[in-house]
Structure formats: C-alpha cells, structure tokens
Amino acid sequence: MDDEEARNRLLDAAEELFYRHGIQAVGMDRIRTASGVPLKRLYRLYPAKESLVSAYLERRDRRWTASLRASVAGAAEPVPAVFDWLARWFCEPGFRGCAFLNAYGELGVAAPEVVRVHKAELHALLAELVPAGAPPALADQLLILVEGATTVAALSPGPEPARRAREVAELLLRQ
Amino acid sequence: MDDEEARNRLLDAAEELFYRHGIQAVGMDRIRTASGVPLKRLYRLYPAKESLVSAYLERRDRRWTASLRASVAGAAEPVPAVFDWLARWFCEPGFRGCAFLNAYGELGVAAPEVVRVHKAELHALLAELVPAGAPPALADQLLILVEGATTVAALSPGPEPARRAREVAELLLRQ
C-alpha cells in the first residue's frame, strides 16, 4: 500500500465516519481501525486531526461540485436540473444533510476555511446559471431554495423537498 | 438561590455556551463556572449532560415558537410577517443559525427528540398561515424558504436572506 492508496483509504474512512457521526464524536483510533492504515502513517500523511478534517471536506467539495457541474452542463434547462440533481442526492443511503453546514454547526468559528469556500462556490455556480437579463437577486433566491431543500431533506430524506423547491425555482424563472 | 433560579442560570449558561461553541465542545465544568451553580446541584437538577442538553433545546423551542407566533398573530399579512421576524432574528448579535439543526448535524441519530418536534411545529405553524384555498404544497415550500434563509444567514448574518425569501414567498402567495 503506497501513500496515495493510504490517503484514499483514510479519506474514505474519515468521510464515512465524520459525515455519519459528526467530527468530534469520531476519534483518530476509529479512523485507524476503519481504514486499516497504521497510526504512524496516518500522522505522517495528516499531522493532526484538523488537517484530516480539512482534507475530508476538501475532497468532498471537489467531488460534490464536479458532480453537480457535470449534471447541469448537459441539461437543456440548467436551473431545474440543479434540483433534479438534488433529488437524486437526497435519496442516497445515509444522506444526512450538507457536510459543510454540519461541520460549521458543530465547530463554529473553528470550522475549516473550506466550509466558506464551498458555499461561495455554490453561489457562484448558481449565478452562472441564471439568464442574462434576470434580476441580480435571483441567484440569492436560488441559493435559499437549494439550502432550504437540503436542510429539510436532512431531517426527512427523500426527493420531495427538491421537487417542491424546483417548482418554486421554475416560478421564479418565469417572472 | 432556590432550585428554580438555579435551573434558570444553568439553562442561560447552557444556551449561551452550547449555541455558540457546539454541544460537545462545552464541558459540564464550564457550565458550572458560567452559571455559578455548584456541580452537585447541577447533577441533582439534571442527572446527566444529555438531560441538560434536552432542557436547553426545549426551553429555546418554547421561546422561539412563542415569539414567532406572537409576532405573526397581530400581522395583517401573516406570511410576510414570518420573514420580517426572521430578518430581526438574523440580526441579533451572536446569531449562528438554527440551534436545532446545529444539534442534529453534530449529534445525528443521538440528537434529542425535541429537534424533530421543533421542526414539526414550524411546519404546522406555516400550514396554519396559508390561505384556505392554497395548494397543500405551499406550506412545504414556505418551510423550504424559512430553512433556506436561516441556513444562508448562518454563514453570513444579516437581514438580506430573509428579505430575499420574503419576495419569493409573496410571489408564491400571488399564484
């Protein structure tokens, strides 16, 4: 097992455990057990828990954003496509809301920078999708719909919040 | 200091510390110091940290819901009044999003029951406010707007998310 595979295993274990149970509830020893990577190597690759947490969120941010962009890129109607993508996300087993918001709620000001970066990226992505002549507040309103659907789905998973938000978004686009 | 005042001091300290720093980050000793209530009495009134956490959230739920209901009760347009109330909440110093969602994100399935109860109450309150002839999905959509505005404001406090959500809600009501 080379360092790259060790990193993958560590991030897989960290993502599974941190997302499901929260960050403070999961100890480094549990990540060692789940990943099979010895503690010594873990601390060589990630010198402290904080850096493992940041790496977990950064990898998740890259995958999440890339998946959403890819799904929207080929769509005839990009804004509704965002909510269709959300509906599929909400149905994934183990879905438990936005990992970045969960981390921010748990860690507050101690949350890693990538939380803010992730939300700024999402806002920028939505701003790219709105038609050229639309009012500038439209991207903000779409962001509220995306965050609201995600939050509602966190407590009662399933595609319905995304469908309801999509209806509202289509109404906004027709205005 | 009788038991009732001790309880008030404990819940004040718990609310301030748990909401600001998260639940797991705050130890019982810190609550003792902040409240001035001795550890022995703390454990007589709340036999474990878990019960103090539940009591903190339950008191917050009662105050939050009562304040929102009172503000909406006297309004000519109840639905927009919800968002005006949100705008004032988002401007309070130390605002850091919904305490119940933060607790759920941190504790997951171990979160106390009051988290679910709080969200069900909010949905029921919104369902009372929609006009009689409105489509049944309207309350769900308003809930998405409320949660979305709260979530967006958690990361960048201020009244704007509530104003943007209010515009969308008014558009929904006109449909």
Next chain:
DNA sequence: GGAAGAGGAGAACGGTCGTTCTCCAACGCC
C-alpha cells in the same frame, strides 16, 4: 550473512471529559 533503516502494532502519555466523592462550613432543632 550482517548492518542499517523503514514501517507496522500497539502501549504509553498528558490532558480533558462526565460523573462521583470527600470534606467542611452553615443551619435548624432540642
């Protein structure tokens, strides 16, 4: 084959957690 180094397994360390216990001062009752 033997020396030297890397890497793994897991014990150990200091600190902090939730919770309990010890000790003592203050008070009511006779």
Next chain:
DNA sequence: GGCGTTGGAGAACGACCGTTCTCCTCTTCC
C-alpha cells in the same frame, strides 16, 4: 451549646481523546 443534616467547593475517578514513543519485524544494500 451540642448534634444531625444539608449543601457548597473542589479533588478524585475512570474513561477516552489526540498524539508520541517503544519495540519488533521486515527489507535492502554491501
């Protein structure tokens, strides 16, 4: 005043945390 009870202050306890260290087993190079 003497005595039993209550409650406060804070030490103590066992468990677990993040992190480091020890020890041993392999591999590699000559």
